[in-house]
Amino acid sequence: MSVAGADAPKILIADDEAPARSRLRDLLVDCAETFPLVVVDEARNGREALAIVNREKIDIVLLDIRMPEMDGMEAARHIAMMDPPPAIIFTTAFDSYAIKAFEVNAIDYLLKPIRLERLLAALNKTRGGAPVSRQALAAAANQPRRHLSVHERGKIHLVPVAEILYLRAELKYVTVRTVEREFLVEESLTSLEEEFAASFVRIHRNCLVARAAISGFERNAEESESGWAVVIKGTDEKLPVSRRQQAVVKQFR
Amino acid sequence: MEDVASINQTGAGIRLPNFCNLGVMSRSLLVANLFVIAAAFARSPTPDGALREFQVMAAFCEPMLIVSLVALCASRRLLHSIGYAASLAAIAIFEVLVACLMFFAVRQLLPDQGSLPLVNLVILTLFVTACLLVYFDLRARALSPAIAEARIQALQARIRPHFLYNSINAVISLIRSEPRRAERALEDMADLFRVLMADNRTLTPISNEVELVRQYLAIESIRLGDRLKVSWRTEGMPADALVPPLVLQPLVENAVYHGIEPAPDGGEIAIEIGLVNGQLHMTLTNPLPLESRATVGNKMAQANIRERLQLHFDAEAAVKYEAIDGTYRVSIRMPYLTAAA
Numbered sequence: 001m002s003v004a005g006a007d008a009p010k011i012l013i014a015d016d017e018a019p020a021r022s023r024l025r026d027l028l029v030d031c032a033e034t035f036p037l038v039v040v041d042e043a044r045n046g047r048e049a050l051a052i053v054n055r056e057k058i059d060i061v062l063l064d065i066r067m068p069e070m071d072g073m074e075a076a077r078h079i080a081m082m083d084p085p086p087a088i089i090f091t092t093a094f095d096s097y098a099i100k101a102f103e104v105n106a107i108d109y110l111l112k113p114i115r116l117e118r119l120l121a122a123l124n125k126t127r128g129g130a131p132v133s134r135q136a137l138a139a140a141a142n143q144p145r146r147h148l149s150v151h152e153r154g155k156i157h158l159v160p161v162a163e164i165l166y167l168r169a170e171l172k173y174v175t176v177r178t179v180e181r182e183f184l185v186e187e188s189l190t191s192l193e194e195e196f197a198a199s200f201v202r203i204h205r206n207c208l209v210a211r212a213a214i215s216g217f218e219r220n221a222e223e224s225e226s227g228w229a230v231v232i233k234g235t236d237e238k239l240p241v242s243r244r245q246q247a248v249v250k251q252f253r
Numbered sequence: 254m255e256d257v258a259s260i261n262q263t264g265a266g267i268r269l270p271n272f273c274n275l276g277v278m279s280r281s282l283l284v285a286n287l288f289v290i291a292a293a294f295a296r297s298p299t300p301d302g303a304l305r306e307f308q309v310m311a312a313f314c315e316p317m318l319i320v321s322l323v324a325l326c327a328s329r330r331l332l333h334s335i336g337y338a339a340s341l342a343a344i345a346i347f348e349v350l351v352a353c354l355m356f357f358a359v360r361q362l363l364p365d366q367g368s369l370p371l372v373n374l375v376i377l378t379l380f381v382t383a384c385l386l387v388y389f390d391l392r393a394r395a396l397s398p399a400i401a402e403a404r405i406q407a408l409q410a411r412i413r414p415h416f417l418y419n420s421i422n423a424v425i426s427l428i429r430s431e432p433r434r435a436e437r438a439l440e441d442m443a444d445l446f447r448v449l450m451a452d453n454r455t456l457t458p459i460s461n462e463v464e465l466v467r468q469y470l471a472i473e474s475i476r477l478g479d480r481l482k483v484s485w486r487t488e489g490m491p492a493d494a495l496v497p498p499l500v501l502q503p504l505v506e507n508a509v510y511h512g513i514e515p516a517p518d519g520g521e522i523a524i525e526i527g528l529v530n531g532q533l534h535m536t537l538t539n540p541l542p543l544e545s546r547a548t549v550g551n552k553m554a555q556a557n558i559r560e561r562l563q564l565h566f567d568a569e570a571a572v573k574y575e576a577i578d579g580t581y582r583v584s585i586r587m588p589y590l591t592a593a594a
Contacts, residue, residue, distance in 0.1 A: 016514075016517075017419070017423065017476045017477065017478075018476075018478055019422070019423040019426035019427065019475060019476055020419075020422055020423065020426065020476070022426050022430070023422060023423075023425055023426035026426070026429060044517070045517060066514070068514065068515050068516055068517040068542070069517045093414075093415060093418035093419040093422055094414040094415045094417075094418045094419075095415075111418070112418055112419065112422040113418070113421055113422040113425050114422075
């Protein structure tokens with residue numbers, strides 16, 4: 001497409017609307033005259049974008065916010081955890097909430113219809129500029145993620161939040177337990193508790209349980225300081241309830 | 254400025270109710286009697302006692318009310334000519350006079366009946382009169398045609414910025430590759446915005462509204478491609494039926510925004526228009542993807558259309574919104590009006 005060296009940034013376009021993707025492609029071709037680049041691929045939603053990022057080396061993602069399946073905000077939060085993360089440039093036609101959040105958290109975005117000069121400026125900024133921080137993205141998001149992501153050997157694995165039974169803090173990681181297996185994520189239990197307050201409940205200093213995964217409570221005087229343990233659906237595991245979180249038992253009984 | 258002046262003038266002219274109107278009369282009687290009942294209970298807490306009190310007071314009040322209403326009906330031209338403030342004073346003085354007259358008349362005719370002291374009677378009379386006048390004033394303001402028109406203007410469907418910028422972006426994308434399609438799309442947009450920005454207070458033939466929706470959907474299908482499928486059932490539609498402008502388009506826009514865009518594979522919007530029992534029925538159905546079920550949708554368009562239908566047709570029109578399983582359905586029923594009728 002363009003005569004670019006091997007070190008030219010590799011770009012991924014993510015937008016659910018075909019005309020919006022082709023418009024960005026046209027603009028990027030125009031940019032390539034002064035800013036060598038390669039458009040590697042196009043994605044129609046956040047999930048496709050993650051699959052492509054897993055498969056190929058991408059340097060810059062142009063990410064639409066409002067997309068079906070997985071929106072740009074959530075995709076960005078998974079991508080930002082990669083090491084090293086690609087640069088993310090959000091695009092949006094109109095989203096008053098997101099725009100305000102981006103301004104507050106100093107996240108770069110482009111308004112559609114996008115001008116060539118603005119796109120060039122944003123591309124130039126990705127050179128040497130610090131990538132968008134996970135904290136800024138988390139602060140800008142207005143709804144909880146629908147997946148947690150596990151990063152193994154540069155690949156992103158998604159764990160649907162709806163399948164998680166409980167989250168337990170270990171030394172540096174949080175263990176994510178689903179019916180099939182366990183994963184480790186590098187996040188703090190406190191921020192997870194805040195984000196998923198609607199679907200998870202704290203039963204112990206180091207443990208959040210999905211409300212939907214609680215099948216009942218059992219008397220358990222030996223291991224639990226409150227004398228109660230949570231019985232988890234789909235497993236034979238029982239998690240101790242701490243004395244401080246004892247009120248949870250009443251809430252569910 | 255001219256608009257404001259005309260609203261004020263019309264407003265001033267109708268501040269006094271037309272006391273010859275049956276509705277005004279019955280409202281006055283109802284409100285006044287409610288006050289009498291309240292006063293009766295205030296004087297005697299037991300139902301029996303209150304009933305006796307009511308009979309005593311009614312002997313004063315009912316003749317008074319009837320005399321007052323007849324007099325106000327007869328003198329309404331005179332009242333209009335002296336202005337609102339002077340009318341209020343005249344009515345107050347007149348009511349006090351009638352109250353005093355009744356007080357002495359009843360004492361002459363039924364000397365053995367216990368009665369309210371004259372001062373209480375005068376105060377009660379003035380209070381009820383003031384309440385009624387304030388009520389009629391508020392009612393006139395709320396229902397004044399000028400203000401209703403201004404409200405219809407204000408309620409006119411607004412342009413959703415999401416649609417505006419995405420469409421412009423889609424048209425720009427067509428200019429290099431398919432210039433002719435871009436031209437067509439801009440023409441559709443121009444037509445759509447002409448209606449959005451027009452004076453939409455008068456009813457329009459439904460065929461115009463349907464054409465507008467088709468143009469809107471043509472623009473959206475550039476953006477959404479195969480994801481947007483539409484099925485029309487308009488065989489039974491009377492093309493001459495008059496409807497409020499933009500009664501359908503904002504609902505279709507909602508359907509696209511909440512029903513089609515959040516679904517990866519899109520979906521179908523079904524639009525059905527026809528006559529049922531001599532009434533015009535419109536039904537709009539769209540899928541409701543999981544993503545948009547949780548979010549509280551934009552209820553503005555819905556409330557807007559409901560209020561506009563109410564202003565145009567009062568109780569003769571109705572809108573119903575229902576979410577059943579994975580689909581969302583809006584049904585509108587309104588009288589079948591034509592320009593000839």
